[in-house]
Amino acid sequence: MTRMARIALPSLAGGPAEMLHSGIREVANEALRRPGTIRLDVGQPDFPTPQHVKDAGKRAIDENKTFYTHTQGLLSLREKLVDKLARVNGITTSVEAIACGPGGVGAIAATFAAVLEPGDEVLLPDPGWPNYRMMLPWLGARAVDYPCPPSAGFQPDLDALERLFTPRTKVLVVNSPNNPTGAVYPASTIATMIDLAQRHNVWLLSDECYDQIVLDGTWTSPANLAPDDPRIATAFTFSKTYSMTGWRLGYVTGSVELIDTVTKVLESNSSCVSTITQVAAEAALVGPQDCVGEMVAAYRRRRDLVVGILRDAELLIAEPAGAFYIMADVSPAGLPAREFAFTFLRERGVSVAPGTAFGQVARDAVRISLASSDADLQEGVGRLAEFVHRGT
Ligand SMILES: Cc1ncc(COP(=O)(O)O)c(C=O)c1O
Numbered sequence: 001m002t003r004m005a006r007i008a009l010p011s012l013a014g015g016p017a018e019m020l021h022s023g024i025r026e027v028a029n030e031a032l033r034r035p036g037t038i039r040l041d042v043g044q045p046d047f048p049t050p051q052h053v054k055d056a057g058k059r060a061i062d063e064n065k066t067f068y069t070h071t072q073g074l075l076s077l078r079e080k081l082v083d084k085l086a087r088v089n090g091i092t093t094s095v096e097a098i099a100c101g102p103g104g105v106g107a108i109a110a111t112f113a114a115v116l117e118p119g120d121e122v123l124l125p126d127p128g129w130p131n132y133r134m135m136l137p138w139l140g141a142r143a144v145d146y147p148c149p150p151s152a153g154f155q156p157d158l159d160a161l162e163r164l165f166t167p168r169t170k171v172l173v174v175n176s177p178n179n180p181t182g183a184v185y186p187a188s189t190i191a192t193m194i195d196l197a198q199r200h201n202v203w204l205l206s207d208e209c210y211d212q213i214v215l216d217g218t219w220t221s222p223a224n225l226a227p228d229d230p231r232i233a234t235a236f237t238f239s240k241t242y243s244m245t246g247w248r249l250g251y252v253t254g255s256v257e258l259i260d261t262v263t264k265v266l267e268s269n270s271s272c273v274s275t276i277t278q279v280a281a282e283a284a285l286v287g288p289q290d291c292v293g294e295m296v297a298a299y300r301r302r303r304d305l306v307v308g309i310l311r312d313a314e315l316l317i318a319e320p321a322g323a324f325y326i327m328a329d330v331s332p333a334g335l336p337a338r339e340f341a342f343t344f345l346r347e348r349g350v351s352v353a354p355g356t357a358f359g360q361v362a363r364d365a366v367r368i369s370l371a372s373s374d375a376d377l378q379e380g381v382g383r384l385a386e387f388v389h390r391g392t
């Protein structure tokens with residue numbers, strides 16, 4: 001032990017080693033140390049995977065569907081995905097133009113790896129899902145944040161976005177419905193973002209992992225608005241729609257040329273997604289869809305509950321129209337969001353994700369997950385309202 005301690009380690013890769021751990025995770029870790037905490041920080045559905053999907057997974061094991069598949073995924077799964085993309089997303093594609101990866105995160109990371117080179121810049125929404133930022137140091141690429149400010153209901157500031165393009169910009173990431181804000185961008189915003197990507201000739205990566213969790217109105221997919229533009233790639237997941245976070249299956253669709261390169265990345269680092277998961281996913285796609293509607297109805301009901309509490313406490317920033325999150329203004333507390341989250345957790349036993357985990361723009365806000373029970377939301381958000389105003 002002491003001898004080992006004297007060995008100087010070979011150096012770690014600068015980018016990943018210097019990366020910060022997720023700002024959501026550090027609050028979650030503290031919550032885990034405190035039994036009885038009301039968990040409003042969690043980013044995954046609180047429902048079990050639907051029974052018919054679980055049964056299909058069990059059958060896959062018994063029927064020995066346990067071997068490698070095509071790197072892009074089972075042909076039978078991709079055929080069903082072609083149907084789903086047409087039916088749900090209005091995207092016309094083919095089995096060659098789809099690659100499955102280990103979760104939406106794996107599909108997105110493989111797409112970045114397929115297009116980014118050292119020094120390239122990637123335009124990311126702020127606030128935005130922290131993992132985008134964490135994927136870039138491996139590739140020597142740099143995040144450039146475009147603001148989606150609270151004052152605009154977390155919609156992108158398109159003028160600011162336009163000013164951020166440089167000759168090194170390579171990818172524009174669009175995430176609607178958005179994590180952490182629940183914002184859904186109108187078709188006109190999506191059209192402007194496509195226009196910007198076209199004028200600057202950059203890839204547009206649309207993360208539609210919450211495509212089927214729309215609480216109000218409709219949403220627009222860039223690939224649906226500009227079906228012939230090969231610069232657009234779109235990523236999806238089974239995690240949220242079918243409550244399959246632990247099964248690890250996502251997919252990306254784009255031009256055949258792009259997907260071929262994405263496939264080479266996936267070949268190198270994952271070979272294929274678990275066959276059992278792929279078979280279960282087929283059951284999710286062809287089986288009854290009421291489970292999806294039931295989960296969305298629960299998120300909508302909880303959204304309305306939390307909107308009511310926050311509005312009464314004058315802490316509501318914007319009503320989310322999609323995904324299962326809502327941001328709450330905590331500025332009256334006079335504490336930076338991270339400090340607020342830890343103090344609130346220690347003093348009132350409720351965990352929320354600090355806005356600073358998602359960038360700089362939401363530094364006076366915290367994210368509340370609607371993937372928590374109605375009772376926990378009622379009690380936890382009630383405590384939040386009271387805690388924010390305690391000194392005022
Ligand atoms: C915006 C966004 N994209 C992608 C993902 C990827 O999820 P998964 O890797 O479970 O498919 C998540 C998960 O939280 C997310 O919030």
